[in-house]
Amino acid sequence: MKRNVLLIGVGGFLGQHILKNAGHCHECILVPVFHTPMSGATTVDVSDNRSIENLFAATNPACAINLTCLPVAVCEQHPDTAYAVQAIGVKNLAQVCASTCRLIHLSSDMVFSGRKGSYYLPNDVPDPISVYGKTKAEGEGYVSQYAQNYAIIRSALILGRDPRGTRGFIEWMLGNVNKRVIFPLFSDQYRTPIVIDDLVSMIISLINDDFIGTLHAGGDQRINRVGMGQWLCEGLGLTEIPYEEIMMSDSESRSPMQKDLSMDNSLIKYVCNLTCTDTKKYIIALGRREYEESRTSTKTWPNHCLHQ
Numbered sequence: 001m002k003r004n005v006l007l008i009g010v011g012g013f014l015g016q017h018i019l020k021n022a023g024h025c026h027e028c029i030l031v032p033v034f035h036t037p038m039s040g041a042t043t044v045d046v047s048d049n050r051s052i053e054n055l056f057a058a059t060n061p062a063c064a065i066n067l068t069c070l071p072v073a074v075c076e077q078h079p080d081t082a083y084a085v086q087a088i089g090v091k092n093l094a095q096v097c098a099s100t101c102r103l104i105h106l107s108s109d110m111v112f113s114g115r116k117g118s119y120y121l122p123n124d125v126p127d128p129i130s131v132y133g134k135t136k137a138e139g140e141g142y143v144s145q146y147a148q149n150y151a152i153i154r155s156a157l158i159l160g161r162d163p164r165g166t167r168g169f170i171e172w173m174l175g176n177v178n179k180r181v182i183f184p185l186f187s188d189q190y191r192t193p194i195v196i197d198d199l200v201s202m203i204i205s206l207i208n209d210d211f212i213g214t215l216h217a218g219g220d221q222r223i224n225r226v227g228m229g230q231w232l233c234e235g236l237g238l239t240e241i242p243y244e245e246i247m248m249s250d251s252e253s254r255s256p257m258q259k260d261l262s263m264d265n266s267l268i269k270y271v272c273n274l275t276c277t278d279t280k281k282y283i284i285a286l287g288r289r290e291y292e293e294s295r296t297s298t299k300t301w302p303n304h305c306l307h308q
């Protein structure tokens, strides 16, 4: 018999991509759960315990995938709200899951400070420096304390197109190139970004898995922001550089920033029996596809594109 799997936070970037791949989720029925109320949709506010209990009573899930979060800048500006969603909201969920529902919880590389100087391992102790990272780390603690059957997936920076066109590093770069705005890229900030399709496959494969513990979902390549910008420009065929290389210390960001959040992905690849997409090829192909699509749409890239 097929079992209900809740996709909580489905309205976001990752949720929309998982939903597109629902066909790959065998033996389960993905139940999309939104936050913003809309007609006919199942909704929940994770910071409200009653709302979660009603959701579980109505759907009797075998597994819940928690994708909820708030933007990093919002967390810094509204720490109480960040705490309510990313710490207490996760505690509420973990307590309801307890021993009866598997919990797959999406966390972040930002539970680390970025000061380690080598790849982070799943058993490294979190040392967050931002409100986002601190509340995410607290949420992780509640998962391992209250849920008995769980997987915590700490995701690296996710690479892909956001169906809403609003979130993510790639959207931000493409938006600036399209508007012909010179944008800053850090030369001293390193990540092991993960391609969205790889992350979706990992999450789906963990639904029916019996792994319990923490996994690091990063890609195979460690790269700085400038490097990612270079690959995108190569794909778009730009002959002029649309970005400015800067150091993190040149930035006036209000959120504390992490220098190197590279994560070791060997355990998740082993557990899920998956390989990772080549990050460089993926970004170049994504840029190339954007350029090709612009030729049949109203979107225009700068005139200095190489492709004709």
Ligand SMILES: NC(=O)c1ccc[n+]([C@@H]2O[C@H](COP(=O)([O-])OP(=O)(O)OC[C@H]3O[C@@H](n4cnc5c(N)ncnc54)[C@H](OP(=O)(O)O)[C@@H]3O)[C@@H](O)[C@H]2O)c1
Binding pocket: 008, 009, 010, 011, 012, 013, 014, 015, 034, 035, 036, 044, 045, 046, 047, 066, 067, 068, 069, 070, 071, 085, 089, 106, 107, 108, 109, 154, 155, 156, 157, 158, 159, 167, 168
């Ligand atoms: N994107 C990345 O590069 C990245 C990197 C590392 C880790 N992650 C993790 O991956 C997960 C998914 O990220 P994402 O990029 O898909 O985030 P996203 O696009 O911001 O989506 C987050 C979702 O959470 C929902 N939400 C917010 N507050 C809620 C509440 N009180 N109750 C229920 N739902 C609520 C939002 O709904 P509304 O919009 O309707 O409020 C939204 O649908 C998150 O856990 C995030 O920490 C993402």
